[in-house]
Amino acid sequence: MFERRLPVGRIAALVAIAFGVWVVARDGARVRWRTIEPGLDFATMRGDPYCRRGSAQVAVLRMDPARVRIAVRHYSREPERQPLDVLGWRKRTRALAVFNAGQYYPDWSYMGLLVSGGTPVSRRVHPAFKAALVAEPARGAPAARVLDLEDQPLDPASPGWGEVAQSFMLFDREGNLRVRASDRVANRTAVAEGRDGHLYAFTTEGGYTLRDFALWLRGSRLGLTHAMSMDGGAEAQLCVAGGGFRYATFGEWDGGDTADAAGAQVPLPAVVVVTAR
Numbered sequence: 001m002f003e004r005r006l007p008v009g010r011i012a013a014l015v016a017i018a019f020g021v022w023v024v025a026r027d028g029a030r031v032r033w034r035t036i037e038p039g040l041d042f043a044t045m046r047g048d049p050y051c052r053r054g055s056a057q058v059a060v061l062r063m064d065p066a067r068v069r070i071a072v073r074h075y076s077r078e079p080e081r082q083p084l085d086v087l088g089w090r091k092r093t094r095a096l097a098v099f100n101a102g103q104y105y106p107d108w109s110y111m112g113l114l115v116s117g118g119t120p121v122s123r124r125v126h127p128a129f130k131a132a133l134v135a136e137p138a139r140g141a142p143a144a145r146v147l148d149l150e151d152q153p154l155d156p157a158s159p160g161w162g163e164v165a166q167s168f169m170l171f172d173r174e175g176n177l178r179v180r181a182s183d184r185v186a187n188r189t190a191v192a193e194g195r196d197g198h199l200y201a202f203t204t205e206g207g208y209t210l211r212d213f214a215l216w217l218r219g220s221r222l223g224l225t226h227a228m229s230m231d232g233g234a235e236a237q238l239c240v241a242g243g244g245f246r247y248a249t250f251g252e253w254d255g256g257d258t259a260d261a262a263g264a265q266v267p268l269p270a271v272v273v274v275t276a277r
Helices: 008-029 085-095 209-221
Strands: 036-038 039-047 059-063 068-075 097-100 113-117 119-120 132-136 144-148 163-169 189-194 198-203 222-228 237-242 246-252 272-276
Touching: 036 198, 036 237, 059 237, 068 132, 068 163, 085 097, 085 113, 085 246, 085 272, 097 198, 144 189, 144 198, 163 209, 163 237, 189 209, 189 272, 198 237, 209 222
Parallel strands: none
Antiparallel strands: 036 039, 039 059, 059 198, 068 272, 097 237, 097 272, 113 119, 113 163, 132 144, 132 163, 163 222, 189 198, 189 222, 237 246
């Protein structure tokens, strides 16, 4: 009777190879953050398999509200009273980062509640928009949040926050999607809260449906608890400048990150700016 022996050496080699593949995959999936300023980090992530058009890269800002200031700016409070493009806003504010705020009407007025520097710009609460980016509380330590207005409604007469930009939810704390399925593909901007206490802002280089982008955010490895949408399409723009680093994306499927890119000329009546404290 012959004794059957297991090929221990071969099995060990296969296990080692499998472990190596796992390590490479894990490291490849790790988000590589670049510090722009203490409290503000930048990274890019892949939006596969949800990207429908153009680059699948998604630019991500990680913000610590205790170390950076998050504020809303509106063209009506600027000297020229004219909307600026994202590069113009960055130059005007000298911010570390600028991205588009929520949606607006053809006459440039904001679609919802908007407060800038403690001054109400729009007191109209949009009944269908159930989210708000808020920062700089009237009382207490510096903070910034994404509020689900279903659970935490704001009083437009006294919102309690110096900075407010109302828009709509993508998914809530229970993981429920709050957007309907649609075939409309566009570049997207979103803001989310993380379990780590940071706020995250996302701007895509390519086109996504809202529901697909919500699914990607919910399933990301960033530990997001809930997320809201800002404006999409050509207005989905981001400019980052600090620590010797520059990045910009202008709401175009085909990319283009220079001042002469077509998207760089799109005016933004309202933006969110991130500055050092």
